[in-house]
Amino acid sequence: MNPNAPKPCATCGKEGKITCPACSMAMYCCEMCRNRNLFQHKTHCESLLQALVERVGEIFQEIFFVFSERAYTLNISSIAKGNDIAMVSEGSNNVRLSRQALFAFPAEMLPDLQDRHAVLGVGRSEHALAYLHDFVAQMLKGDLAITLLSMA
Numbered sequence: 001m002n003p004n005a006p007k008p009c010a011t012c013g014k015e016g017k018i019t020c021p022a023c024s025m026a027m028y029c030c031e032m033c034r035n036r037n038l039f040q041h042k043t044h045c046e047s048l049l050q051a052l053v054e055r056v057g058e059i060f061q062e063i064f065f066v067f068s069e070r071a072y073t074l075n076i077s078s079i080a081k082g083n084d085i086a087m088v089s090e091g092s093n094n095v096r097l098s099r100q101a102l103f104a105f106p107a108e109m110l111p112d113l114q115d116r117h118a119v120l121g122v123g124r125s126e127h128a129l130a131y132l133h134d135f136v137a138q139m140l141k142g143d144l145a146i147t148l149l150s151m152a
């Protein structure tokens with residue numbers, strides 16, 4: 001199904017031309033049909049917005065984990081799995097000895113996604129987090145595309 005295909009008016013079934021200003025998903029042929037459906041649409045509209053907010057939250061969380069994994073600062077040598085706890089042992093974390101500040105995150109030692117996320121909570125680069133903060137702030141302002149263009 002083409003998501004951009006025009007949907008019929010939710011009230012009368014004619015060709016949809018305007019959307020609900022809140023969720024941008026319900027379509028109507030005219031203002032009158034939109035107003036007539038207002039009460040009926042309210043609950044559906046709220047659940048659409050709720051789903052959207054949850055999806056945005058999931059996306060930010062995913063970005064956070066990808067960032068944390070790419071900018072990992074601990075040199076983990078082994079991970080022992082207890083009942084509901086992962087014990088992380090660090091190898092040499094001396095930047096001068098290892099000649100590196102970032103280390104490959106040992107995802108293969110953590111097959112369980114929950115454990116992986118828990119371990120990613122420690123040892124990630126704070127610089128990456130600071131960058132992520134700016135990234136998200138700009139994204140929310142909606143001028144990320146302009147920033148990326150001006151960086152190129």
Ligand SMILES: [Zn+2]
Pocket residue numbers: 009010011012013014028029030033
């Ligand atoms: Zn209509």
Ligand SMILES: [Zn+2]
Pocket residue numbers: 020021022023024025026041044045046
């Ligand atoms: Zn709506």
